[in-house]
Amino acid sequence: MQLTDIGINLTHRSFEADLEQVLQDAFAAGVTRLILTGTSLRGSQEAHRLALRYPQHLFSTAGVHPHDAKSCGPQTIPALKKLLQHPSVCAVGECGLDFNRNFSPPDTQEEWFQAQIELAIEIQKPLFLHERDAHPRFLDILKSYSALPPAVVHCFTGEANALKDYLDLGLWIGITGWICDERRGRHLRQLAKRIPADRLMLETDAPFLLPRDLPQPPKDPRRNEPAYLPHILRTVAACRNETPDTTAQITTQNAQQFFRLP
Numbered sequence: 457m458q459l460t461d462i463g464i465n466l467t468h469r470s471f472e473a474d475l476e477q478v479l480q481d482a483f484a485a486g487v488t489r490l491i492l493t494g495t496s497l498r499g500s501q502e503a504h505r506l507a508l509r510y511p512q513h514l515f516s517t518a519g520v521h522p523h524d525a526k527s528c529g530p531q532t533i534p535a536l537k538k539l540l541q542h543p544s545v546c547a548v549g550e551c552g553l554d555f556n557r558n559f560s561p562p563d564t565q566e567e568w569f570q571a572q573i574e575l576a577i578e579i580q581k582p583l584f585l586h587e588r589d590a591h592p593r594f595l596d597i598l599k600s601y602s603a604l605p606p607a608v609v610h611c612f613t614g615e616a617n618a619l620k621d622y623l624d625l626g627l628w629i630g631i632t633g634w635i636c637d638e639r640r641g642r643h644l645r646q647l648a649k650r651i652p653a654d655r656l657m658l659e660t661d662a663p664f665l666l667p668r669d670l671p672q673p674p675k676d677p678r679r680n681e682p683a684y685l686p687h688i689l690r691t692v693a694a695c696r697n698e699t700p701d702t703t704a705q706i707t708t709q710n711a712q713q714f715f716r717l718p
């Protein structure tokens with residue numbers, strides 16, 4: 457079994473001390489490819505540098521998270537564009553809207569979300585999208601473009617209507633260990649089977665979103681790791697009435713095609 461973790465914040469300081477071990481554990485668990493999420497210009501540059509150290513296994517995205525939209529300026533898009541010329545930088549993002557805490561003002565978030573969509577259209581690379589508490593506006597903005605590149609809503613945690621809207625728009629869906637949460641993730645267990653086989657991908661969003669129901673206690677009680685992706689896979693497979701092998705096969709193939717991995 458070979459899995460791809462399409463969303464992992466591997467440059468997070470919590471991985472600094474034992475990065476090599478974290479990667480070896482992931483590879484040993486069958487998680488052979490990881491897409492490092494870029495959430496700011498600097499973070500995207502760091503993710504790219506780290507990915508270059510493991511060219512068979514690590515890839516990265518380049519973008520600015522809506523929380524960081526207020527840090528964007530005239531140099532942001534040209535710098536992201538330069539980074540995205542490298543083949544291992546495989547998607548624009550994460551970008552989108554997050555009206556949950558509004559760390560950046562909503563209009564600033566919208567401005568830089570649109571700028572990153574336009575960048576993805578220009579360079580024809582896929583989009584790695586983030587949406588929280590912003591579904592109507594997020595959908596309106598995406599719909600205003602007639603020819604979007606392939607786009608994935610990462611860490612989907614929304615309700616049935618949002619899922620339907622995203623699927624109707626032709627988007628891919630990223631599922632995290634949120635689905636393993638018996639309280640907050642309950643609705644996702646029903647929704648998982650409504651995602652067509654060719655639109656589903658898996659991610660840990662580590663070090664965040666540690667699955668709450670791991671069979672063994674995690675090495676670090678607060679840190680999620682890419683090695684736990686098979687646990688998420690088994691939960692998703694059970695919700696879809698599929699064997700884990702089937703879910704592994706389709707999600708790995710989807711990731712390979714979507715991010716155009718070698």
Ligand SMILES: [Zn+2]
Nearest residue numbers: 550586610611
């Ligand atoms: Zn996100």
